[in-house]
């Protein structure tokens with residue numbers, strides 16, 4: 153007899169920041185007797201250094217099996233071909249699974265690939281969109297989709313107020329794609345996430361109710377929204393899931409022992425952890441300013457510099473770094489670092505996963521957003537949740553060393569930073585409670601599972 157209640161096919165957009173949250177959500181579903189298969193593109197699978205997870209993995213194709221996105225001529229070419237080849241190969245996969253003892257009956261897809269809904273409909277499957285970004289950001293794109301936010305916004309635009317956004321929207325706080333004319337096709341795709349959303353059975357958001365009450369209430373009147381985050385392995389939160397150690401699907405290999413050994417030798421709350429995530433690139437000048445800002449802050453730091461970014465470091469920076477002062481690594485086990493008692497502050501690009509991880513582990517932030525949704529996340533961190541400061545860029549778009557030094561000191565040392573540190577602790581507690589039994593996200597996941605059709609076979 154089949155012991156599974158239902159079978160969800162999970163379809164992430166092929167990028168680390170999209171795969172991580174969908175994998176964690178999958179584990180939560182699995183703990184509630186839902187069978188999970190994650191469909192990844194062949195090119196994405198090839199790049200995985202770490203492939204250890206309890207869920208099944210199957211391959212589909214984006215039409216660029218050797219290099220994925222990097223092989224495509226441009227972004228539009230990638231998206232177009234992915235739709236064509238992806239729809240076909242996804243259909244083949246569903247047919248293959250139809251003949252197994254546990255056929256698929258639901259597709260959970262990333263709305264960056266909205267064509268998945270059409271495939272789900274063809275096969276009569278339930279479909280759920282999974283937004284990996286927070287609800288305020290999703291709502292901004294929704295307003296672009298509806299034409300309320302015009303592109304690109306100009307100085308003469310009247311004040312635009314958006315639910316969940318603390319004041320009228322300003323160019324420095326909206327996702328970079330909205331204000332950059334070159335990103336027209338990207339923002340078109342992001343706004344397109346909503347084009348067929350009225351056809352889906354459920355809209356899952358990687359956030360939690362308590363964090364974004366106002367905007368969630370507002371959007372729930374339009375779409376069947378369920379917040380299910382934070383999507384952090386259970387061992388860092390409620391500890392209810394077994395065999396739930398790390399991410400399990402990673403493009404980069406973390407330098408685990410090196411980082412943790414070094415952190416173990418640092419005093420409590422003394423270290424600045426610095427990372428700009430998996431894709432963001434800094435300019436040469438910014439890299440230099442950051443290096444000096446960190447050195448001048450007189451705090452110890454653990455800095456993730458991906459190998460492609462390393463040539464931008466000032467000459468002999470790593471060679472001259474004493475081990476008391478700092479450690480530079482190419483990738484680290486971020487959750488273990490954030491959880492470590494020596495970590496006192498996170499200097500971050502404010503990618504949504506990193507932000508949510510810092511919230512969940514109670515680490516105050518220095519926000520240095522670069523592009524995409526990062527400026528909006530930084531705005532929320534500073535002005536709404538009050539769990540960090542934002543390092544201000546000069547007119548050239550560079551954050552200078554003095555600003556970096558001052559921000560780090562503010563968060564870690566001064567009285568002014570006390571409230572920020574206390575707020576960070578408060579959110580950590582809430583984040584744990586929402587995924588624990590009876591918490592807002594746990595209830596939403598339960599409800600989602602209860603509405604899945606049973607497997608017929």
Ligand code: UDP
Pocket residue numbers: 168169170172406427428429430431432456482483484485486487502503504505506507509
């Ligand atoms: N991350 C990690 N080790 C690192 C740097 C990042 O494991 O050294 C993980 C981090 O925990 C997060 C993801 O990579 O889950 C980055 O996602 P985010 O949305 O913050 O940024 P993106 O990479 O999408 O810009």
